Amino acid sequence: MVKGLKELLSLRKWFLLLFTFVIVQFLVQINVINDYLQATIATICINIILAVSLNLITGFTGQFSLGHAGFMSIGAYTCAIILLRVPSTGGFLAGLLSGAVLAALVGFLVGLPTLRLRGDYLAIATLGMSEIIRIIFLNLEITNGAAGLSGIPRFTNWFYLFVFMAGTILLISNFLRSSHGRACISVREDEIAAEAMGINATRYKVTAFTIGAFCAGIAGALYAGYFYFLKPSTFGFLKSIDILVIVVLGGMGSLSGSVLAAILLALISTFLQDFPDLRMVLYSLMLIIIMIFRPQGLMGSKELSLKMLTGLGRNLLPSRKGGE
Amino acid sequence: MAILNINKLTKSFGGLTAVSNVTMELREGELVGLIGPNGAGKTTVFNLLSGLYVPSSGEILLNTGGKTIAVQGKNPHVICKSGIGRTFQNIRLFRDLTVMDNVRIAMHHNVKYGLLSGFLHLPSYRREEGRLKEESMELLELMDLGDKAGELAKNLPYGEQRHLEIARALATKPDLLLLDEPAAGMNPAETTQLTKLIQWIRERFRLTILLIEHDMSLVMRICERIYVLDHGMLIAEGTPEEIRANKRVIEAYLGEDVTDA
Ligand SMILES: Nc1ncnc2c1ncn2[C@@H]1O[C@H](COP(=O)(O)OP(=O)(O)OP(=O)(O)O)[C@@H](O)[C@H]1O
Ligand SMILES: [Mg+2]
Numbered sequence: 001m002v003k004g005l006k007e008l009l010s011l012r013k014w015f016l017l018l019f020t021f022v023i024v025q026f027l028v029q030i031n032v033i034n035d036y037l038q039a040t041i042a043t044i045c046i047n048i049i050l051a052v053s054l055n056l057i058t059g060f061t062g063q064f065s066l067g068h069a070g071f072m073s074i075g076a077y078t079c080a081i082i083l084l085r086v087p088s089t090g091g092f093l094a095g096l097l098s099g100a101v102l103a104a105l106v107g108f109l110v111g112l113p114t115l116r117l118r119g120d121y122l123a124i125a126t127l128g129m130s131e132i133i134r135i136i137f138l139n140l141e142i143t144n145g146a147a148g149l150s151g152i153p154r155f156t157n158w159f160y161l162f163v164f165m166a167g168t169i170l171l172i173s174n175f176l177r178s179s180h181g182r183a184c185i186s187v188r189e190d191e192i193a194a195e196a197m198g199i200n201a202t203r204y205k206v207t208a209f210t211i212g213a214f215c216a217g218i219a220g221a222l223y224a225g226y227f228y229f230l231k232p233s234t235f236g237f238l239k240s241i242d243i244l245v246i247v248v249l250g251g252m253g254s255l256s257g258s259v260l261a262a263i264l265l266a267l268i269s270t271f272l273q274d275f276p277d278l279r280m281v282l283y284s285l286m287l288i289i290i291m292i293f294r295p296q297g298l299m300g301s302k303e304l305s306l307k308m309l310t311g312l313g314r315n316l317l318p319s320r321k322g323g324e
Numbered sequence: 325m326a327i328l329n330i331n332k333l334t335k336s337f338g339g340l341t342a343v344s345n346v347t348m349e350l351r352e353g354e355l356v357g358l359i360g361p362n363g364a365g366k367t368t369v370f371n372l373l374s375g376l377y378v379p380s381s382g383e384i385l386l387n388t389g390g391k392t393i394a395v396q397g398k399n400p401h402v403i404c405k406s407g408i409g410r411t412f413q414n415i416r417l418f419r420d421l422t423v424m425d426n427v428r429i430a431m432h433h434n435v436k437y438g439l440l441s442g443f444l445h446l447p448s449y450r451r452e453e454g455r456l457k458e459e460s461m462e463l464l465e466l467m468d469l470g471d472k473a474g475e476l477a478k479n480l481p482y483g484e485q486r487h488l489e490i491a492r493a494l495a496t497k498p499d500l501l502l503l504d505e506p507a508a509g510m511n512p513a514e515t516t517q518l519t520k521l522i523q524w525i526r527e528r529f530r531l532t533i534l535l536i537e538h539d540m541s542l543v544m545r546i547c548e549r550i551y552v553l554d555h556g557m558l559i560a561e562g563t564p565e566e567i568r569a570n571k572r573v574i575e576a577y578l579g580e581d582v583t584d585a
Pocket of ligand 2 (some may be wrong): 367413
């Protein structure tokens with residue numbers, strides 16, 4: 001009985017996913033969603049992938065990283081370089097995959113020595129790493145230095161954005177509900193106790209870091225395949241901060257929080273386009289206000305669930321209270 | 325047969341020698357006490373045995389499953405997997421996780437599915453997670469925590485947090501269990517119950533136990549042998565009767581009455 005219900009709920013999840021996909025696809029098809037809105041949607045999807053994967057590293061495993069933009073840039077440049085030479089769907093997918101693998105490889109190699117550091121030290125080390133990556137791209141011939149790469153053919157569409165975004169969320173949430181995910185979370189809770197209970201803390205920190213870098217590489221590749229143009233300054237320190245803001249705002253340790261925050265921030269900044277002078281001031285002000293009233297982020301460390309929504313509904317409809 | 329040999333173990337922190345030239349031996353199945361005044365170096369011995377500290381000199385040999393391994397210099401998680409489990413004097417539970425998660429995490433090193441299965445929830449995931457749930461529930465019920473499985477560890481009353489510390493250590497499937505002041509902060513009734521529990525888990529899980537405890541009546545009642553530390557040095561070893569009568573021990577405790585137990 002309970003099992004049947006569970007299966008039904010997970011069916012509903014798949015149905016919701018399919019539904020979202022089809023609706024947006026349809027609206028794009030009939031041109032209700034214009035180019036500008038499409039770019040916003042692309043940004044949201046890419047930011048969700050970035051935030052969810054950074055949340056795995058920072059929110060769930062407790063490793064403060066400021067290097068996510070670096071991993072993203074590896075994915076972006078790799079995919080762009082391949083796409084410029086092989087402008088086809090095959091080229092795009094090969095670029096995306098190799099970008100993600102390369103980012104994961106760098107994540108692994110950087111993580112191994114730096115994840116011994118704690119807190120502020122780790123933040124500075126990851127920041128340094130991402131700056132080094134940026135400077136490498138700035139000086140390489142194949143990336144065309146500061147001028148960057150342009151004329152990258154567009155292959156990223158709603159289908160790929162959706163598949164990779166949903167895939168990232170599903171796989172990472174599955175991972176977190178596995179024993180390996182619990183091992184990561186125990187490292188955040190108390191590294192010494194975790195070690196004493198048989199958890200190889202370094203291994204799980206590096207694992208989270210590598211998975212996170214892989215996903216950031218995918219996000220970068222999607223970015224390259226959408227926006228035609230790449231330059232190193234896009235992936236600076238501020239980009240890493242932007243991603244961290246989404247994670248903190250949504251709630252450290254809440255995947256649905258990251259998703260909500262990515263959507264909310266994109267909507268806010270779209271809305272603020274109408275006030276170009278005050279844009280950054282209003283944006284910052286809103287962040288400050290939200291953090292004052294919800295210091296734990298929108299979701300804290302809780303996840304949005306159907307149960308929560310129905311619970312909310314019940315509270316809003318007092319007449320049904322007696323009906324339990 | 326000795327399950328643990330500690331030879332000339334020394335640990336210094338800068339100028340302070342917290343553990344000095346300590347030699348001990350634990351035989352399989354024994355329940356041994358480790359006592360001494362505050363700051364004697366007892367917890368430091370545990371931290372050396374579980375790999376949280378690296379000894380300044382000396383060796384620690386663990387004999388389990390027909391193998392002898394050198395503990396010193398190994399990482400804590402490796403030592404835990406080799407069969408030494410422990411609790412912490414200042415409770416170190418995973419406070420924001422559920423009681424069941426605390427126990428399941430300690431079972432992680434015996435889990436038989438890989439990362440891929442973790443991502444995709446393949447059949448091996450379902451099978452192993454089912455086993456984990458069952459085994460952790462069983463353990464929690466043995467420790468009187470069965471109805472608390474879904475609660476956050478930090479919301480448990482103090483005594484139950486101490487029980488959970490023990491349950492979590494047991495979940496690592498140790499051969500040798502190190503208990504650091506498990507009765508600290510408990511009232512007499514709770515202490516009596518804990519005494520019984522310790523004796524019972526020793527039988528049930530065929531454990532060797534090394535116990536640090538300030539409650540002398542508890543120590544004298546259940547330990548077969550006792551080691552006494554003072555200022556990092558071993559000053560006595562023997563049965564509870566011998567320790568009770570030992571002049572150096574009485575001096576070390578300086579007025580604390582070890583004879584009334
Ligand atoms: N990490 C450390 N750095 C410096 N000094 C330490 C460290 N750990 C322990 N000590 C010192 O070593 C000595 C022994 O401490 P330890 O915690 O082992 O005592 P204990 O016998 O467990 O005492 P208690 O009964 O109060 O728990 C103390 O003087 C303590 O200050
Ligand atoms: Mg102590």
